[in-house]
Amino acid sequence: MADWRDEVEPWVLESRIKVPYTWTAGETGSHYLLELKDNKKFWGTRCPQCKRIYHVPKRNCPECFTECTEWVELGPLGTLRDYTIMRKAEPRLHTLPVPFAYGVIFLDGSDTGFLHLLYEYEEADLAEGLRVEPVFAEERTGHILDVKYFRPAKAVS
Amino acid sequence: MQPVAIVGVGQTKVEANKIRERFEDMVFEATNKALADAGMTIDQIDNVTTISNDFWDGRTISSMAINDACGSYDKNVSTAEGDGTFGAIYGLMRTLAGTFETTLVVAHHKGSESVMRLITNAMFDPIFERSMGIDAIASAALQAGSYMRKYGISEEQCAMVSVKNHGNAKKNPYAQLAMDLTVEEVMRSEMLSDPIKKLDCCPIGDGAAALILATGERAKKITEKPVWVKGVGYCCDSYHLGYRDLAGCDALVAAAKQAYTMAGIVDPRKEIDLVELHDAFTYQEPFWLEGMGFCERGEGGKLTESGKTALGSELPVSASGGCLSSNPVLVAGLVRIIECALQIRGDAGEHQADGVKTALAHGVNGPAGQSHCCWILGGEA
Secondary structure (H helix, E strand, C coil), X not given: CCCHHHHCCCCXXXXXXXXXXXXXXXXXXHHHHHHHHHHCCEEEEEXXXXXXEECCCCCEECCCCEECCEEXXXXXXXXXXXXXXXXXXXXXXXXXXXXXXXXXXXXXXCCCCEEEEECCCCHHHCCCCCXXXXXXXXCCCCCHHHEEEEEECCCCC | CCCEEEEEEEECCCECCCCCCCHHHHHHHHXXXXXXXXXXXXXXXXXXXXXXXXXXXXXXXXXXXXXXXXXXXXXEEEEECCCHHHHHHXXXXXXXXXXXXXXXXXXXXXXXXXXXXXXXHCCCCCCCCHHXXXXXXXXXXXXXXXXXXXXXXXXXXXHHHHHHHXXXXXXXCCCCCCCCCCHHHHHHCCEEECCEEHHHECCCCEEEEEEEEEEHHHHHHHCCCCEXXXXXXXXXXXXXXXXXXXXXXXXXXXXXXXXXXXXXXXXXXXXXXXXXXXXXXXXXXXXXXXXXXXXXXXXXXXXXXXXXXXXCCCCCECCCCHHHHCCCCCHHHHHHHHHHHHHHHCCCHXXXXXXXXXXXXXXXXXXXXXXXXXXXXXXXX
């Protein structure tokens, strides 16, 4: 017995959802991003109880559940922990041409790592413990990508 | 815990693009299969838990769009957004609350209708992480690299997981990607984000799954083969990758411990017969098995290499083909529970393992195994 469903041509509609968002960086994030923009400086927050220094800054310490109100200047050099070389391009997402790398970087003075991009490296040099330095954008807008990427530190320190 | 059992299960075949079906069509199929499996009708379902993700569905409160299809119209229905194992715990809690005797849990996912990398990128913090373009594969690769370097797990050992799971999938009619592979073929596949290659990754696909939970006495009336919930556990690690030890899986250790304690399991190596793992990337088999205590930390690669995780061996892992062969997101965790239930009942068909009395179903939520959920299921109350 013929079933109409076997005959039907599937009809596919294209659409997209466009919703502009405005995300506040919050007081803690705002202070951090404006320092990055205006002074090319990295700041973290220190937990008054366990003294752990968070970068990127946390408003409250998740371990002690207390407010972190003290700022500590960090970096600008850091040490690489986790990394991966991205080889599959996705122009809708990536700000650098492949291959580039993602890294979890511990800025000097910080107890926590943060995600950023790595570029201008030799693949053989990528390793846990690699010393890295930030490359700042000329035009800074108060954005995490005011640091275009990190690269192996030129001066040994 | 009061006795609760799984009394009915249903799943659609997972396919790369179910172009002939909307997500509610898949939900209707999975729901009806679970009802038929339990020998129940929709009016015997007291309440419903649905599992879906608005971002993937491209619709806010997308759970409301499926109430015709899962019979939740005119019923108490609530929704979980997260892996199916977590959603099923919500269903379990609703069953345990004492108000309802039967609970339908249903999950759906259409990966084919959007763009995986853009959607998984959106799970990251918009202020500090998202603009770097990181996605599910890159975050998993950060973890894979650190874990493999720390413990000397080789890419070949990971490739063996791909070979095994895609091979197991040939025996599972619901699996999406079933194929004969060699370690060399996996190793030669396109490098996406070091050390993860294309054949180390799950495919994108469409599917739905459903299960029915019932309280103890009711379960015995519904079916001769109830599968009992012996223990559950879940734990969540930090959201930001930099705050976590990516080479560890502390959240899984904690989740497994909770589930073992509840189930009275002292030594999982002796007491668990089969594992259905949330193994969306190959490194996750050795990594997650270590976290669950099936071997010592760092020994997971050798465990895989020994062949003990193959179907027909000591501890079959993802006999269904696992997430590596089919990974409709969120649905995948529910399928892990369903597959364990089928194995315990002896109804898994061609990929049935021998003598499965106790099984562990595992689910993951969030980037690079941020949170884990473990279910211990057994055939006896």
